[in-house]
Amino acid sequence: MKNSDPIEDLIALLSRLPGLGRRSARRAVLRMLSDPSRQMLPLADALRAAAEAVRPCEVCGNLDTFSPCRICSDSSRERGLVCVVEGVADLWALERAQAHRGLYHVLGGTLSALGGVGPEDLSIQPLLARVAEGGVEEVILALPATVDGATTTHYVMDRLAPLGVTVTRLAQGVPIGGALDVLDDGTLAAALRARR
Amino acid sequence: MKNSDPIEDLIALLSRLPGLGRRSARRAVLRMLSDPSRQMLPLADALRAAAEAVRPCEVCGNLDTFSPCRICSDSSRERGLVCVVEGVADLWALERAQAHRGLYHVLGGTLSALGGVGPEDLSIQPLLARVAEGGVEEVILALPATVDGATTTHYVMDRLAPLGVTVTRLAQGVPIGGALDVLDDGTLAAALRARR
Numbered sequence A, B: 001m002k003n004s005d006p007i008e009d010l011i012a013l014l015s016r017l018p019g020l021g022r023r024s025a026r027r028a029v030l031r032m033l034s035d036p037s038r039q040m041l042p043l044a045d046a047l048r049a050a051a052e053a054v055r056p057c058e059v060c061g062n063l064d065t066f067s068p069c070r071i072c073s074d075s076s077r078e079r080g081l082v083c084v085v086e087g088v089a090d091l092w093a094l095e096r097a098q099a100h101r102g103l104y105h106v107l108g109g110t111l112s113a114l115g116g117v118g119p120e121d122l123s124i125q126p127l128l129a130r131v132a133e134g135g136v137e138e139v140i141l142a143l144p145a146t147v148d149g150a151t152t153t154h155y156v157m158d159r160l161a162p163l164g165v166t167v168t169r170l171a172q173g174v175p176i177g178g179a180l181d182v183l184d185d186g187t188l189a190a191a192l193r194a195r196r
């Protein structure tokens, strides 16, 4: 005896999400099935709405419902200050910390010899083009304090050097090996203020 | 600056699921947004399909796409043996353990003085009616080994007594305070075999 297919299908899909194992997925499905019209259909609609509306910003790589995104379109932000992050999760973490009043650039990863990630796999060329265009005074490299993060930081610094822009990095304060988006807001804000 | 509304809506809905906090919900949304057509739309469709197709079985209370459910409709199951469980999660756990070859009855909870759950809030009357109809030889009470579970077990035993059906309980082996659906299959199967 197996449970019905729509239930199994749903559990299988949910259990692929990061942070949800098969057991949690099963529990979530049972909870939702106790009130499908209020718990499942709104989630289905929200997934569809997000899938249809959200796109990467063509300027910075942030995810938003329009492009350029609302950060890039916000005339009150410091347009001369661009913070380079590994991924959108880090951008969101910096925004939650209200730690950065400038713009962003999402690399989409870090260089990784083992993972086979080279410069052409990251949004490095678009960053150089953005800086070469003028108007950027300082690039803050806010990459993770990992080996790959440090490699990427040095690579990007070398590529930016000829462009005559100020390049800074997050201060020590970011724990070694730590992902940005799991830090508390205060640590993030302090590391950003003490950048070097 | 806030993130866009469809993203925030989706994170808010996902973070209400058991086992997913706000941080995991955010991570799941970012993961899904990396490939919306393959990761979000199938999940939206699966949620909708399950919401529309799944209903409680009118006989036993299991959740399935038809009623009576596939367990109640399965002529190879021992129809004289009915296992009473607190919820559908427990029924699924017993099925995964392949521990029970009979039918089920889902109470929908346990009696709780503190929680204000009385006999009329549970599927006790339908259980008595099912037994009174004839054909049930043994009722196995597989309720949790908690205070409320024990109270419910005794209450249901008292109500079943006049009907002349054999009533058994899960053997010791179920840890005190333990929910059935977090036990390993072996423990569950052993407790069921050694029922008293």
Ligand SMILES: [Zn+2]
Pocket: A057, A058, A059, A060, A061, A062, A068, A069, A070, A071, A072, A073
């Ligand atoms: Zn942008």
Ligand SMILES: [Zn+2]
Pocket: B057, B058, B059, B060, B061, B062, B068, B069, B070, B071, B072, B073
């Ligand atoms: Zn049934």
